[in-house]
Amino acid sequence: MIRSLVLKRKQLDEMIEHVDRCAPIEACGLLAGRDSRVDCVITVRNREQSPVRFVMDPIEQLNALEWIDSSGLELLGIFHSHPAGPETASPTDIQQAAYPVIHVILAKGKDGWRARGFWIEHEISEEVPLYVE
Numbered sequence: 001m002i003r004s005l006v007l008k009r010k011q012l013d014e015m016i017e018h019v020d021r022c023a024p025i026e027a028c029g030l031l032a033g034r035d036s037r038v039d040c041v042i043t044v045r046n047r048e049q050s051p052v053r054f055v056m057d058p059i060e061q062l063n064a065l066e067w068i069d070s071s072g073l074e075l076l077g078i079f080h081s082h083p084a085g086p087e088t089a090s091p092t093d094i095q096q097a098a099y100p101v102i103h104v105i106l107a108k109g110k111d112g113w114r115a116r117g118f119w120i121e122h123e124i125s126e127e128v129p130l131y132v133e
């Protein structure tokens, strides 16, 4: 079970750049690494192209998961944006959480994008720390 994520500033910037470019459409992607430490940010196309929900393009998602596996990394997190808020996981996010990983939500507020992490299990969302170094 992963209880926190350690990200480099550059990786957080990569996520923000991607979600900002896709806004107002929700954007998504995967975080791969080892031992709670993120090594790689992989963006995945939102098949829904919707401002309020996302479904990862299944081919891109499969390719990304295969790449993570063949690189000897683990899937540590799934990120997606809430271009119009809120900063927390939505009821849909909680219902659809299928992987035992940290769900990172990037929400746009008046001071720009903010990232928060959540562990979702048994339809309960609990905030976990994201450490940026």
Ligand SMILES: [Zn+2]
Pocket: 080, 081, 082, 089, 090, 093
């Ligand atoms: Zn969401």
